[in-house]
Amino acid sequence: MTVSPSHLESVKAASHFLRGGIVEGLADPVTGAIDDDDGKLLKFHGSYQQDDRDLREERRQQKLEPAFSFMIRARLPGGVLTPAQWLGFDAIAREHANGTLRITSRQTFQWHGVIKRKLKPTIAAINATLIDTLAACGDVNRTVVSSANPLQSSAHRMASDWAARLSEHLLPNTRAYHEIWLDGEKVVDTAQESEPLYGPTYLPRKFKIGLAIPPTNDIDVFAQDLGLIAIIENGQLLGFNVAVGGGMGATHGDPTTWPRLGDVIGFVPPDRLLELATTVITVQRDFGNRAERQYARLKYTIEHRGLAWFTAELERRLGFPLEPARPFAFDTNGDRYGWIQGDDGHWHLTLHIAAGRVADTPGQPWLTGLREIARMHRGEFRLTCNQNLIIAGVASDQRARIDALVAHHALDGYLTQSGIRRHALACVALPTCGLAMAEAERYLPDVLSKLEAQLARHGLTDAPIGLRLSGCPNGCSRPYLGEIALVGRAPGRYDLRLGADFSGQRLNRLLRQNIDEATILETLEPLFGRYARERTTGEAFGDFLLRSDLLPSEAPRTIPATVIA
């Protein structure tokens, strides 16, 4: 059964390689927004149009359009940046955006609240730091994430280098980005342009690649469309296990959508990595669902056609079979806080940044503090997929100075925070995210305090429990891999999901649907009690719940009837 392509497919096809009417839309002073279709194209350039949803109704009454602004996301493969780049980003946040930098759950930065007039100067300013935003969003390969584990410094270097190579290799070919934002020379005839990898309609949907270095799964490698697990022996990178078809997004109440963990299908040596990634993308390009965007991720292509078919098609295109996967083991998907000495002798300090929001707030001048640190720091900064920050490559004689700055600016919370606070993630949600159904980032401090009070009563303050808070079921904070997850349904109401492991290898399960805070706390209370009394040594909360048979079995999946040829 065939179905016509979605509207967005024709928008992409008619866009002249992502140009559309963006330039005209930016110049229109009558509105702070741009045309809907151009907004879709804008994502490929690294920006989403948003509006302050807190003000929507008020402004409607004021006969003003919504307070439109734009989120800009950097493409930052491996999440590594220099102190100079940090200072550039910090200045951009203060001069062009809402005065904050946000570390995302995919190891990059977002600026929020950039108004339309400032979009071009802001993107230009980002490029002036030698970092771009091209393909940070949109139906393309997005920024490539990699383990930030500071223990294995040389392996980290290798991983982040590969992340950068993959990201560069998979960039769109269009000159539109340079034309629109950087006053690059105009391509006279866009018919002469081409996208050898993507084609004129790019991918059916976003595509995410992540690279993990066992035993740390801080990137949640099985949540990626293409997950790569580095196999290192005696300091030598042998290659990568290949996992395909991970993805978090789902729709409430729609059993034809679900979060999925990637399947490991084999192993490739390093010199075949680019070829492998390119080929996975072309299979998805050619077979992904272009009619229904909710089924357009690689995970549904694989579910609909079967993993065996996918592997066969991949190998057919590659022209060689994948080697059998090598053994690997993950022990955590969390971050290690505090100072760690890497195998290269340098020191690395991991700080906890609540919800990844670097801002100056009363009593917590974090933006200022990190600016001060960036001014004296000689190493680099690394972002983690847990929305945290590593001050990396510090000589031992600089540690005291950094510690002093960290303490002075109240960035030292990691020293005293509870286990659950240190392992909490939250997406942005309200007021800027257009998809949010409930609060996430803004609700995090509140719900954490309440959970902490409960946990303290059971002597569980220090128990590392992974909490993931999400404003909608699409899964930016990877809620389906949280030991405890709250997935927003409506203002003040969430689905409560429990029972993931602490290493990103098992999805959690839906326990209660659409409940309010009181019910959430009420439901968790006896579970915390039993966990405190009955857990075995070192047993994680999610593992305990499963072992004790405290969770319902999973609802069956339904594959949608319409399969696109």
Added chain:
Amino acid sequence: MPALPAPSFAPLPGDASADILRLLEGLDAPTLWWVSGYAAALAHSAGPPRTVALLPQRDAGAQERVTIIYGSQTGNARRVAERLAQAVERAGLAVRLIRADAYPQRELKTERLLYIVISTQGEGDPPDDARGLVDFIAGKRAPTLPDLKFAVLGLGDSSYPLFCAIGRRLDARLVELGAQRMVAAGEADVDVETIAEPWIDAALAQARDALTTALPRANVTPLHPHAAPAEWSRENPFAAELLVNQRITARDSSRAVHHFELSLEGSGLTYEPGDALGVWPTNASALVDSVIQALRLDGDEPVACAGETHSVRTWLGSRRELTKLSRPFIAAHAARSRADDLNRLLAPDRSTDLAGLLASHQVIDLLHAFPAAWTAGELVAALRPLAPRLYSIASSRKAVGDEVHLTVADIGWDAFGISHAGAASSFLASRGDGARVPVFVEPNERFRVPADGSTDVIMIGPGTGVAPFRGFVQERRETAARGRNWLLFGNRHSQSDFLYQTEWQAALRDGSLHRLDLAFSRDEAIAQIPRTRKTYVQDRLRENGRSLFEWLDNGAHLYVCGDATRMAKDVHAALVDVFSTHGGLDGESAEARLSDLIQQGRYARDVY
């Protein structure tokens, strides 16, 4: 006004109908109604037909008739002129009431008895309808006027430095031309009646003495275009129900602008887009209390003044100006307080400093800064009577029915340690839904959408000056006018001060607005953008000069509404530039073109 078919005047002998047409030409609607009423009253009185003074011979007419010319921007001068005309008429004298731009200038030399009622705008400018006449009288081509008796009443606002300058200028110039002044020039402040009433009495007495010919007496029969005439007026305002009080600037805007919707249901009041709505405010009770407190008065003490007795609180709340100072009050207060600083400000060479004081201070500030003793009675007598505020109407009845909409900036500022507010803007802004607001309609015949719907219009309305153009666009949409509508709007920030943004966006979509050019002065200050200069509507006019010139060349009507002191002047200068650049005219010819446009009613201004 749309042209009527040529009348046959069937019962009239040959030349009489031509005479009537000649006499009626240029008269505005109220005058025409008045003439109709006069004729009707004549018809009612029994008796044989006779010659009446309204149809005099051309030469004889001037000697037997009072001519009253008015130049009016907001309608105050017109209203005073109408009252004078009625008084003259009631006295049984022949009178011609005529708007300055309808007055045939060649007739000036044959006038015998002339009254001029004229306001002064902004910084010493004539009202738009009187520019031509003022230029004529002041200019070289003015005839000598040895046989003319005249009197001038100037209207103005003593919080501006060149108070009543145009009235003074005409008064002096007419004497220079040899005319004989019958009544000293009146200089009416915003409390117009205080000066206007005695001046009207004096002018009437002089007219009686001067006109020897007794005329047939006739009462005026009221005739109105609609069955139920509005009984409501400035003196007898309608208590309109407030339906909507909605702030329309964003929360982070430095200016609070409110959109008001009032119900006129049951009032019989009507208006056209371009008219103004008069609002009688009540002073805030906190302000009244602070004045009472500052002078240690008893708020309940009854005070009699001008034949009325009210408590002090009532006088100050609803009968007297507290938010606008006047020169006479400053003089009186200076005398009482024996404050040398204040006294010195009243010297003729300190008018700029005085203007600064008038603009920045309210009554309470003066009382605080220069303490002096006042009794309640003395205070009430010295303060200016409260005057209504006029706001350009922001709606079309064709779109909103029995409602009238306003766009009002809530003026507020902190100074001298206390907060200050405008009387009517804060009065309105603090009213809740369902409150009653005393209002009346002030027609503005000179600010109307073109009678011919196929004519293009260019509307320049920055800030709250956009108000009448909301009404214009509504009107043109409802009447399916085929002409194009071009709006130029400006304000500080696009995100917070874009008044009626969603309505303009909808109008662009549905085709009732064809072009919208915007100038947000505080938006441009982005470090990365080299243009650091603030941009205003006049800059957009110059940038779009060619289009503007083409539209005007094509017969477009141009309207300006808003600030008189700076914006209207800057816009005018930009228009001169546009005519020079795109019309190949030198400055003087460009000015002349604009004067022609004003004369033709194609360049109209509603500025304040």
